[in-house]
Amino acid sequence: MSTWLGIDIGTTAVKVAAVRSAYRKVQLVGLASVEVAQAGGVLEALSAAARAVMGERGGLGDGIAISLEGQRATVKLVGLPQSAMKSIGEVLPFELESALPFDIEEAVFDYRVLPGLREKKGEELAVLVGVAKTADVIARIDLVKNALAAEPERVGLGAFPIANLVPHVAGLGDGVVAVVDLGTVSSDVIILKNGEPQFARTVGLGTKGLPGTAAKLARELRTTIAAHRAQGGEPPARLLLCGGGAYVSGAEAFLSSALELPVEALPTPNVEMPPALPAEHASTMARFAKAIGLALGLGPKSVGLNLRKGPLAFERGFAWIKDKVPLLAGLAAVILVSFLFSAWAQLYAKSKEKVVLERALATVTKEVLNESTESAARANELLTQQTSLADEDPLPHADAFDVMVKLSELIPPSMTHDIEELDIQKQHVIVHGIVGTIPDAQAIRTSIANERCFSDAKITRTNAQVGGTNQKYVLEFDIKCPEDVKGGAKKPAAAASGSASAPAGSGGK
Numbered sequence: 093m094s095t096w097l098g099i100d101i102g103t104t105a106v107k108v109a110a111v112r113s114a115y116r117k118v119q120l121v122g123l124a125s126v127e128v129a130q131a132g133g134v135l136e137a138l139s140a141a142a143r144a145v146m147g148e149r150g151g152l153g154d155g156i157a158i159s160l161e162g163q164r165a166t167v168k169l170v171g172l173p174q175s176a177m178k179s180i181g182e183v184l185p186f187e188l189e190s191a192l193p194f195d196i197e198e199a200v201f202d203y204r205v206l207p208g209l210r211e212k213k214g215e216e217l218a219v220l221v222g223v224a225k226t227a228d229v230i231a232r233i234d235l236v237k238n239a240l241a242a243e244p245e246r247v248g249l250g251a252f253p254i255a256n257l258v259p260h261v262a263g264l265g266d267g268v269v270a271v272v273d274l275g276t277v278s279s280d281v282i283i284l285k286n287g288e289p290q291f292a293r294t295v296g297l298g299t300k301g302l303p304g305t306a307a308k309l310a311r312e313l314r315t316t317i318a319a320h321r322a323q324g325g326e327p328p329a330r331l332l333l334c335g336g337g338a339y340v341s342g343a344e345a346f347l348s349s350a351l352e353l354p355v356e357a358l359p360t361p362n363v364e365m366p367p368a369l370p371a372e373h374a375s376t377m378a379r380f381a382k383a384i385g386l387a388l389g390l391g392p393k394s395v396g397l398n399l400r401k402g403p404l405a406f407e408r409g410f411a412w413i414k415d416k417v418p419l420l421a422g423l424a425a426v427i428l429v430s431f432l433f434s435a436w437a438q439l440y441a442k443s444k445e446k447v448v449l450e451r452a453l454a455t456v457t458k459e460v461l462n463e464s465t466e467s468a469a470r471a472n473e474l475l476t477q478q479t480s481l482a483d484e485d486p487l488p489h490a491d492a493f494d495v496m497v498k499l500s501e502l503i504p505p506s507m508t509h510d511i512e513e514l515d516i517q518k519q520h521v522i523v524h525g526i527v528g529t530i531p532d533a534q535a536i537r538t539s540i541a542n543e544r545c546f547s548d549a550k551i552t553r554t555n556a557q558v559g560g561t562n563q564k565y566v567l568e569f570d571i572k573c574p575e576d577v578k579g580g581a582k583k584p585a586a587a588a589s590g591s592a593s594a595p596a597g598s599g600g601k
Contacts, residue, residue, distance in 0.1 A: 095121060095153035097145070098253070098386030099138065099236065099244070102336060103276045104128055108141040109383035110153060111363070113391055118260065119364040122147065123373045123380050138239035155245040157386040160232050160399060162250030162280040162294030165224040166192065169291070169323055170203075171216045180205065180219060188223060199223050200404055202249075202397040207288060220289060222249040222397040229399050245406045246389055250292055251280035252396035253385035254334065258287035260361040260388075270317065270328035271358065273382055274337030276300050279309070281316050283328055289395065291320040299337035303346075310350035317351070334358040334381035490545040490571050492516045498546075499523070502539040507532055508562070516571075521546075523567040530554055533565040545573040 093114045100107040105128060110121035124144035131137035142152060168191060176183045184203060189196045206218040229247055236244050251273045258265040265287030273280040275298040283291040295312040297305055313331075321327055331353050333343060338357045348355040358378040365374065373380070389396050400406045450466040458464040461474040495516065503509050509532070513524035527533045533551055541549040549569035557564055 094155070094390075096387040096390040097142065097153045097156045098383040098388070098390075099141070099156065099158045100380070100383040100386065101134065101138070101158060101232075101235070102128075103278075105336065106131075106134065106137040106141045107380050107383045108145045109380050109387050110145045111384065111387040117364070118388070120361075120366060120369070120384070121145070122366055123369065123383070125373075125379070134235065135239040138236065142240055152240060152242050155390040156236065156240070156242060157246040157248060157253070157390050158232060158236055158244045159248035159250070159253055159382065159386055160224055160229060161278070162292070163278055163296070164228045165222055165249050165294075165399075167250070167292040168221050168223070170219045170221055172219055173216055177205075177217060180217075184219070184221060188221065192223060194225060198226055200226050200229055200399050200401050202399055202401055204289065204395075204397065206290065220292075222252070222292075222399070224249065224399055226404065229404055233400075233404070243406065245400070246386070246394075247399040247404075248386055248389060249397045249399060250294055251282035251382070252289060252292060253382055253389050254282060254358075255284060255287070255289050255395040256385040256388040256391075257358075257361055257381060258284070258395065260363055261359050262362065263359070264332070268326045268328045270313075270331045270353075272313065272331060272333055273335040274298060274333055274340070274343070275335055276337070279312075279335070279337075281313065283317075283320050283325065285326065287395070290325055291316075291323065293319065299340055302337075302340060303342070306346055307350070310347055313347065314351060328353065330354040330356070332356060332358045334378040336379055338378040338381075339376055490573055494545070495521055495571065498540075498543060502543075503536060507535075509536075512564075519571040521569050521571060524564070525567065526557060526562050526564055528562055530563050530565070533563065533567070537567055540567070540569055545571060547572050 093112060095110060095112045098109045098111070100109075105125055107123070107125045109123050112119045112121050122145040124141040126137040126141040126144070128134055128137045131140050146152065168188070170184065170187050172180065172183060172187070180203065184201065185196050188199075188201065192199065201221055201223040203219050203221040206220055208218070232247060233244060236242070251271060254271050254273065263269075264271075264284065268283065268285050268290075270281060270283045273282075277296075277298045277300050279295045279298050281293050281295060282289055293316045295309070295316065297309045297312055302309075317327065331347065331351060333347075333355065334357070337343065344355045344357065347353075358381050360377045361381075361384060363384075377384075385396070388394075389398075453468065453471060454464045454466045457471050457474065461471070461478060463474055465471055465474070492514075496514065499511070508528045510526040511523060512526065513522075515522040515524075525533070525536075527536070533554060537549050537551050540546050546569045549567065551565055552568055553566040555564050556562075
């Protein structure tokens with residue numbers, strides 16, 4: 093939250109406005125007006141007005157803005173080719189040099205590019221420029237510096253600061269409006285179109301000499317409007333009065349009749365008012381329009397001109413940084429606490445997530461690996477044990493030759509037995525044989541079933557031999573040694589085949 097001070101230094105009085113800005117909110121802190129004659133001089137009036145506004149808070153806020161009288165500056169509308177858009181600051185000195193009665197090296201200027209393009213001499217940019225002597229700007233800065241021991245951050249020009257009131261005054265940004273800051277010996281005029289400054293001029297007449305000089309003042313205002321129209325501007329739909337002469341009796345009616353325009357005092361800005369605002373200030377807010385506009389001009393969206401450019405550009409010193417140290421330290425502490433809390437919250441969330449994942453791992457390992465564990469390393473060990481083979485040899489422990497040898501061993505010599513066909517495919521054996529009786533076939537099946545490398549032995553079919561008394565049978569079994577199972581210990585080949593040297597024709601004929 094920033095507090096800005098706008099100081100309107102007039103011929104007979106110094107008016108000060110303090111504005112506090114927060115997020116999308118503007119609050120008027122206070123208003124003060126001190127007569128120069130009563131205070132004993134401009135310096136004394138400046139100091140007294142600033143103290144009156146800031147009150148018990150003291151200090152001068154976060155920034156100060158002042159304005160140079162329009163009589164000490166020149167405002168011109170300059171046309172530039174569209175190609176000069178990116179180098180206006182470098183081109184303008186050459187355009188202004190021939191139009192100024194003094195050397196451009198002795199001047200400072202600021203400008204605003206008006207919306208749209210002018211049709212004069214083809215399409216070109218319309219640039220509104222304010223120029224003043226560097227010495228006059230320095231003198232105004234030194235005046236405030238001597239009175240308040242602080243430099244102003246911004247130096248406005250004439251009535252331009254009033255344009256900063258556009259967002260806060262109803263109707264000020266609608267159409268073409270002329271605003272007259274009616275002073276004691278001079279008056280500043282600014283013409284706005286949709287809230288954007290289009291034309292500015294200073295009239296050498298004010299409230300001094302009224303009502304005798306009223307006709308001359310009206311003629312000067314009429315000339316100002318005509319000059320604006322001569323530059324291609326639209327006539328204003330109404331005229332608003334502000335400044336010290338805004339509430340002069342009969343001014344609105346006389347000027348309205350003379351200019352044939354609706355004339356009224358500038359409406360009260362739509363800002364939050366302080367509860368202790370004096371009644372005389374609340375009812376004459378138009379007198380402080382320029383001071384309030386100067387304060388608002390210190391915000392991020394200033395509409396007016398700023399003569400603190402080039403060698404006069406404002407630079408904040410160490411004292412300003414020193415004043416901000418407590419605020420910066422507080423912000424740093426808040427950021428640090430926020431960071432620590434964020435880190436703790438992330439660690440806490442990760443720890444909770446780890447617990448959930450470990451529990452899920454224990455459940456899965458129990459179901460798949462028959463052992464519950466929350467350790468990823470242990471789960472990898474169990475998985476390796478389940479998937480690894482102790483014997484990487486692809487050859488089976490028993491083959492077709494082993495089957496023939498074993499059959500010859502299991503058939504007793506006393507048994508009549510012939511083998512018609514022996515079929516082995518994918519470790520599955522089919523034996524077509526002939527025996528004397530069915531019990532002999534059953535005996536062979538039983539002997540086969542008792543062998544360690546033969547399993548699932550069964551007789552699938554028996555039938556009588558055609559033209560004889562013997563029985564035919566079909567015996568099926570699988571070759572599967574314990575060593576062929578994953579993780580099983582490899583047995584020597586000689587043990588699997590038994591006595592391979594046994595005669596193949598032993599037993600039966």
